[in-house]
Amino acid sequence: MSLALAVEKLAAGWGDTKVLHEVSFTIPAGGSLALLGRNGVGKSTLLHAIMGSCRRLGGEIRLDGKTITSIPTQRRARRGLGFVPQEREIFRSLTVEENLAVASRPGRWSVERVFALFPSLAERRRNWGNRLSGGEQQMLAIARALSGAPKVLLLDEPMEGLAPIVVDALYEALVRIREQEKPTIVLVEQKADLALAFAEEAIVLDRGVIIHRGQASALLHDEHAKAQLLGVAGAASDTPRDR
Amino acid sequence: MSVPAIEVRGLTKSFGSLPVAQAIDLTLAPGARAALIGPNGAGKTTFVNLLTGKLRADTGTVSLDGQPIDALSSAQRVRRGLVRTHQINTLLSETSARENVALAIAERDGCAWNMLRYARSWTACLDEADARLASMGFGARADEAAGHLPYGLQRLLEIAIAISLKPRVLLLDEPAAGVPSGETHAIRDAVDHLPAQTAVLMIEHDMDMVFRFAREIVVLVQGRVLTRGTPDQIAANAEVRTVYLGRSRS
Numbered sequence: 001m002s003l004a005l006a007v008e009k010l011a012a013g014w015g016d017t018k019v020l021h022e023v024s025f026t027i028p029a030g031g032s033l034a035l036l037g038r039n040g041v042g043k044s045t046l047l048h049a050i051m052g053s054c055r056r057l058g059g060e061i062r063l064d065g066k067t068i069t070s071i072p073t074q075r076r077a078r079r080g081l082g083f084v085p086q087e088r089e090i091f092r093s094l095t096v097e098e099n100l101a102v103a104s105r106p107g108r109w110s111v112e113r114v115f116a117l118f119p120s121l122a123e124r125r126r127n128w129g130n131r132l133s134g135g136e137q138q139m140l141a142i143a144r145a146l147s148g149a150p151k152v153l154l155l156d157e158p159m160e161g162l163a164p165i166v167v168d169a170l171y172e173a174l175v176r177i178r179e180q181e182k183p184t185i186v187l188v189e190q191k192a193d194l195a196l197a198f199a200e201e202a203i204v205l206d207r208g209v210i211i212h213r214g215q216a217s218a219l220l221h222d223e224h225a226k227a228q229l230l231g232v233a234g235a236a237s238d239t240p241r242d243r
Numbered sequence: 244m245s246v247p248a249i250e251v252r253g254l255t256k257s258f259g260s261l262p263v264a265q266a267i268d269l270t271l272a273p274g275a276r277a278a279l280i281g282p283n284g285a286g287k288t289t290f291v292n293l294l295t296g297k298l299r300a301d302t303g304t305v306s307l308d309g310q311p312i313d314a315l316s317s318a319q320r321v322r323r324g325l326v327r328t329h330q331i332n333t334l335l336s337e338t339s340a341r342e343n344v345a346l347a348i349a350e351r352d353g354c355a356w357n358m359l360r361y362a363r364s365w366t367a368c369l370d371e372a373d374a375r376l377a378s379m380g381f382g383a384r385a386d387e388a389a390g391h392l393p394y395g396l397q398r399l400l401e402i403a404i405a406i407s408l409k410p411r412v413l414l415l416d417e418p419a420a421g422v423p424s425g426e427t428h429a430i431r432d433a434v435d436h437l438p439a440q441t442a443v444l445m446i447e448h449d450m451d452m453v454f455r456f457a458r459e460i461v462v463l464v465q466g467r468v469l470t471r472g473t474p475d476q477i478a479a480n481a482e483v484r485t486v487y488l489g490r491s492r493s
Contacts, residue, residue: 164489166283
């Protein structure tokens with residue numbers, strides 16, 4: 001099976017701060033990966049590094065076998081990378097429809113299909129971005145990424161701030177998208193069980209390095225490993241892992 | 244019956260032609276543990292903004308301890324005991340956790356703008372901040388810059404600051420938002436140990452936390468109270484399941 005995304009010895013960070021240290025992994029075309037770990041371990045930085053929106057300090061990124069390491073973010077998007085950033089970053093002075101229009105590329109994701117996925121966005125189609133609630137902005141960020149017809153979809157905590165029923169709907173929608181269109185999906189999600197139930201493979205990061213890689217279903221059902229890799233003993237525990 | 248800690252009557256607000264709060268009533272007794280839930284865009288944060296004075300209501304009244312506060316600024320409402328935490332952290336990121344808390348204490352005690360003259364008061368503020376953070380398990384991390392703390396601890400610090408203001412009414416806006424599932428127990432511990440006499444209204448999408456915490460749940464839909472009741476009543480309400488809960492409490 002061909003590789004959709006290959007990351008090799010990737011080091012990256014922000015300003016003078018190095019966050020990722022020689023991270024390497026591959027995802028086959030149509031594969032799905034849950035990227036897990038505590039806050040601040042480098043999950044979002046990894047997605048930004050793949051998108052080219054933070055400082056790369058070494059290593060290589062290949063999309064469909066071709067290097068994208070040196071090309072700017074907008075060209076990575078045109079090559080087929082879709083990104084839902086944690087901060088949403090919708091255009092606040094544009095309407096919902098305009099937000100989708102600026103990202104739209106030929107493909108299966110028409111505006112109407114996106115609205116079918118998020119009916120509440122259809123109701124707000126002429127509202128400015130700055131008149132949307134936090135959850136609606138989250139939906140719009142996902143909808144905008146889909147409108148770009150991505151081959152590889154990078155989702156940074158897409159469920160954050162969404163009502164339970166919307167989380168259910170979005171999860172089911174992601175499963176449908178994965179099964180019917182087989183994009184490659186990288187999912188960063190705080191709700192570890194949800195991400196592990198969704199993805200085929202899982203990576204756990206800690207302080208910028210991969211400390212676990214394996215089948216998502218195996219980790220999902222291994223409470224001991226989950227506690228060890230993802231849990232903490234105390235809120236403000238002063239263990240070495242916190243440092 | 245004792246005077247309610249907070250009483251809201253007919254609170255109404257529109258953004259242009261879009262109604263965002265429609266005749267909302269809410270009464271919380273001292274020590275209440277209530278939650279406000281509802282679909283995205285229901286107007287929950289707008290409601291909190293109306294209570295705190297960040298937004299002005301078109302009509303309706305808000306009373307704190309029986310006294311109307313509609314004419315008061317946000318800062319004046321905080322001094323009267325109406326305190327909130329934010330969905331997104333609003334900490335001083337380069338300042339230590341203990342100084343973040345101490346500044347809130349100094350503001351509460353009216354010595355925030357006289358630190359040089361009242362160095363002794365500042366020391367007392369720091370001591371109280373240390374005690375507060377120690378009780379919440381910060382340990383040595385109290386000396387770290389707030390922005391360098393793990394996100395779960397930053398959320399906890401927001402709550403520490405709010406408690407330090409000795410609120411009569413505390414509004415918790417999504418206290419667990421963005422916190423990894425392995426760290427939410429710290430937030431749960433903190434809300435379990437909020438001062439007994441403080442009336443608390445929590446907005447949260449984490450239903451495990453809401454149903455564990457709240458004795459009363461108010462459901463807001465399109466700016467209007469759809470229903471209210473005990474957690475069992477809300478979990479059994481078919482309409483609430485349809486518009487909000489989905490399978491999350493099945």
